[in-house]
Each structure stands twice: as C-alpha cells, then as structure tokens.
Amino acid sequence: xxxxxxxxxxxxxxxxxxxxxxxxxxxxxxxxxxxxxxxxxxxxxxxxxxxxxxxxxxxxxxxxxxxxxxxxxxxxxxxxxxxxxxxxxxxxxxxxxxxxxxxxxxxxxxxxxxxxxxxxxxxxxxxxxxxxxxxxxxxxxxxxxxxxxxxxxxxxxxxx
Amino acid sequence: xxxxxxxxxxxxxxxxxxxxxxxxxxxxxxxxxxxxxxxxxxxxxxxxxxxxxxxxxxxxxxxxxxxxxxxxxxxxxxxxxxxxxxxxxxxxxxxxxxxxxxxxxxxxxxxxxxxxxxxxxxxxxxxxxxxxxxxxxxxxxxxxxxxxxxxxxxxxxxxxxxxxxxxxxxxxxxxxxxxxxxxxxxxxxxxxxxxxxxxxxxxxxxxxxxxxxxxxxxxxxxxxxxxxxxxxxxxxxxxxxxxxxxxxxxxxxxxxxxxxxxxxxxxxxxxxxxxxxxx
Numbered sequence: 001x002x003x004x005x006x007x008x009x010x011x012x013x014x015x016x017x018x019x020x021x022x023x024x025x026x027x028x029x030x031x032x033x034x035x036x037x038x039x040x041x042x043x044x045x046x047x048x049x050x051x052x053x054x055x056x057x058x059x060x061x062x063x064x065x066x067x068x069x070x071x072x073x074x075x076x077x078x079x080x081x082x083x084x085x086x087x088x089x090x091x092x093x094x095x096x097x098x099x100x101x102x103x104x105x106x107x108x109x110x111x112x113x114x115x116x117x118x119x120x121x122x123x124x125x126x127x128x129x130x131x132x133x134x135x136x137x138x139x140x141x142x143x144x145x146x147x148x149x150x151x152x153x154x155x156x157x158x159x160x
Numbered sequence: 161x162x163x164x165x166x167x168x169x170x171x172x173x174x175x176x177x178x179x180x181x182x183x184x185x186x187x188x189x190x191x192x193x194x195x196x197x198x199x200x201x202x203x204x205x206x207x208x209x210x211x212x213x214x215x216x217x218x219x220x221x222x223x224x225x226x227x228x229x230x231x232x233x234x235x236x237x238x239x240x241x242x243x244x245x246x247x248x249x250x251x252x253x254x255x256x257x258x259x260x261x262x263x264x265x266x267x268x269x270x271x272x273x274x275x276x277x278x279x280x281x282x283x284x285x286x287x288x289x290x291x292x293x294x295x296x297x298x299x300x301x302x303x304x305x306x307x308x309x310x311x312x313x314x315x316x317x318x319x320x321x322x323x324x325x326x327x328x329x330x331x332x333x334x335x336x337x338x339x340x341x342x343x344x345x346x347x348x349x350x351x352x353x354x355x356x357x358x359x360x361x362x363x364x365x366x367x368x369x370x371x372x373x374x375x376x377x378x379x380x381x382x383x384x385x386x387x388x389x390x391x392x393x394x395x396x397x398x399x400x401x402x403x404x405x406x407x408x409x410x411x412x413x414x415x416x417x418x419x420x421x422x423x424x425x426x427x428x429x430x431x432x433x434x435x436x437x438x439x
C-alpha cells in the first residue's frame with residue numbers, strides 16, 4: 001500500500017526543488033522531457049522561409065563628391081575674405097594631409113633628443129615612486145659620483 | 161557635340177537590337193543610356209552563353225576575388241545587376257590606397273537638382289515657421305533647416321536668419337521618400353564656412369555639370385579667375401553660384417565669365433582672360 005501511495009504523488013509536487021533529490025533518474029528524465037515540450041509549444045516563431053540575403057558587392061553612393069574629388073565650395077581670392085581663404089586651405093588640403101603629417105613629424109622633437117630628455121627623467125620619476133626612506137639611497141645608487149642633493153639645504157641670504 | 165550624338169545613336173541601336181548587357185570595362189568614357197545593364201569585371205565570365213559558361217562560372221565561383229565596387233550617380237544596383245539611370249559618359253576611378261573595386265559613375269549633363277546626402281548647396285530661406293526654416297534648394301521640395309543646426313545656436317540664442325537670406329549648408333537627410341533636411345554645422349558642431357552667406361553679392365544659376373567642372377581640383381577657369389581681382393565665390397552643388405567682388409561691375413563681369421565659360425574651348429577662354437587682364 002505504501003509503495004502505491006508513493007507513485008501517486010502529483011507531477012507538480014515532484015517538480016519541486018526539494019523533491020528532486022530523492023527522485024530516480026528515469027522519472028527525472030521524464031519530467032524534463034515534459035517540461036521541454038511545454039516550453040517548445042509556447043515558443044513563437046515566424047512561419048516564413050529563411051531569408052537568404054546575399055552580401056552585396058555593389059555599394060550605391062549618389063554623391064559626386066566621392067567620385068570626382070571636388071574642392072570645397074567656398075572660395076576667396078587675393079585677400080577678399082581672409083577667413084574663407086584660410087578655410088579653403090584647410091578643407092582642400094584634406095587629401096594631402098598625409099604628406100603634411102610626415103613633414104610635421106620631422107619638424108618635431110627628434111628621437112635622439114627625446115631619448116636624452118627621458119634619460120634625465122628616469123631619475124626624477126623614480127624618486128617620486130621611491131619611499132622617503134629610500135630617497136637618499138636612490139640618489140647614491142643612480143648618480144653616486146655627482147650627489148648634488150647631498151649638500152644640506154640651508155637658508156641662503158639674498159645678495160643685494 | 162556631333163560625334164557624341166552619333167555615338168549615342170549607334171549605342172541606342174545596338175542596345176535595342178542586342179539587349180545584352182555590356183561589360184563596364186569596355187564602355188569606359190563612352191555614352192551609356194538609361195535602362196542599360198552593365199557587367200562588372202568579376203561578372204564578365206558569367207556572360208558567356210551556353211553550358212560552357214555556366215560550368216566556368218561554377219568553377220570560378222570559389223576562386224573569384226570579390227571586391228566592393230561603388231556605383232555613383234547615374235547607376236543603380238538592382239539585386240546583383242548594375243543598371244544605368246542617366247544618360248552620359250561612364251566614368252571610372254581607380255580605387256585609392258585601400259582595397260576595393262573603384263568607383264563607377266555617369267558623367268551627365270542636367271539642370272534639375274536632386275538632393276543628395278552630404279552635398280553642399282546654396283538655399284534661399286522662404287519661410288520661418290517655429291523651430292524650422294524652409295529653404296528653397298531648387299529641388300522638387302523645399303528643405304527644412306532647424307534653428308539649432310547653426311554653430312553656437314542654443315534654444316535661447318537663436319541664429320539671426322531672415323526670410324530671403326542665402327544659406328550655405330549641407331544635407332543630412334536626402335532620400336526620395338522624405339523631405340530633405342539641411343544643417344549648417346559639421347559632425348563636430350563647427351560651421352566650417354556654412355551658414356548665412358554675407359550681404360550683397362550676386363546669385364545665379366548654371367548647369368550642374370558646370371559646377372562640377374569648376375570644382376574639379378585642377379580647374380583652369382578658377383585659377384585664372386582668381387588672378388583677376390579680389391573676389392569671393394560660393395558654389396552650391398544644386399547649380400547655384402554666388403559671387404561678390406569690390407564693385408558691382410566686377411561682380412557682373414565675374415558672373416558673365418563663369419556663365420559663359422561652360423561652352424568655350426580653352427583657347428577661347430585664354431583670349432577672354434587675356435582681355436580681362438588688360439582692362
């Protein structure tokens with residue numbers, strides 16, 4: 001009688017979390033399948049054939065600007081409107097920008113100069129991250145022969 | 161013009177008779193007619209009639225290198241086909257530094273302007289209605305321009321735009337189903353020369369082809385004009401030109417020269433500019 005009663009436990013009850021520990025694998029599978037069936041029946045889907053849009057290799061572009069490399073539409077000559085003249089140079093040099101950039105790089109700080117500058121910076125920045133106690137050591141380690149900061153700071157009387 | 165016409169006639173006869181698509185590569189700088197179909201280089205092998213062609217196509221399908229081709233004004237994509245919508249000469253530009261199949265377009269002559277996104281045009285303010293200005297741009301429909309689309313404009317600080325002012329602006333919305341919309345700022349919010357065009361000056365209309373000719377990077381006409389006297393010009397892609405010089409006489413000369421130079425040979429142009437430089 002007891003065994004028969006056990007099987008009569010309702011499905012909803014068996015689905016509960018605390019009941020699942022005691023279930024055997026077969027009933028577990030059965031329950032899972034039933035759950036899946038319910039979910040798939042409830043799912044909506046469009047009754048349409050699958051869209052097969054091929055990637056197009058033709059791009060439409062209705063502007064002449066791209067095709068003919070047209071200039072900027074505002075122009076001023078011989079100083080009639082200096083603002084527009086400046087703008088003209090700026091807008092029309094867009095396609096020549098790359099060349100200009102290269103020149104600018106050359107004009108700027110050279111690599112050697114930068115390396116030299118950073119060389120001196122290594123000590124200063126390193127000191128910043130060192131603890132106070134290590135400051136003195138740091139100075140000795142890095143430039144032991146110079147030791148400019150070793151000299152004790154004193155009040156210097158200003159000269160008249 | 162006569163040889164062009166003859167050429168066009170022969171093309172028409174050919175396309176009517178044959179009805180077959182021509183390869184775009186073979187008709188470069190030749191006249192194409194609306195309705196014609198063009199074949200891109202990678203589609204050419206598909207054109208071979210009969211079973212052999214089909215086999216060839218299937219064999220090559222995997223190996224074919226597919227590059228993106230841009231079809232400019234006068235051409236339209238229809239599925240995988242490329243159709244011509246304007247009458248004119250087919251032009252081609254080699255792809256730039258990046259990969260791609262280059263740009264094809266039709267160099268056509270027309271007077272009617274159709275708004276295109278990104279074009280810079282000259283418009284006339286025809287109405288002020290609340291937050292929006294109505295701008296006549298010479299197209300089928302007036303464009304709208306928000307009062308906030310000016311540099312430095314806020315809800316409190318309205319731009320000073322009156323009915324009848326000339327506006328140099330750019331299209332942000334331009335398609336066949338919607339009202340075109342203009343702005344007078346770029347994507348960074350700067351005016352970059354757009355906005356209300358200054359007082360005085362003279363506005364006149366020319367064909368769209370002439371505008372493109374004058375804006376070409378190596379245009380002799382503009383270089384010559386610039387040497388004459390101090391002056392300012394604004395070109396709108398909608399066929400409008402605004403000019404201004406120190407005196408009314410100079411402004412009128414300028415307008416007449418620009419208008420007349422469309423159908424002149426380079427020799428004639430040189431003569432005119434020599435005469436102008438003397439006076």
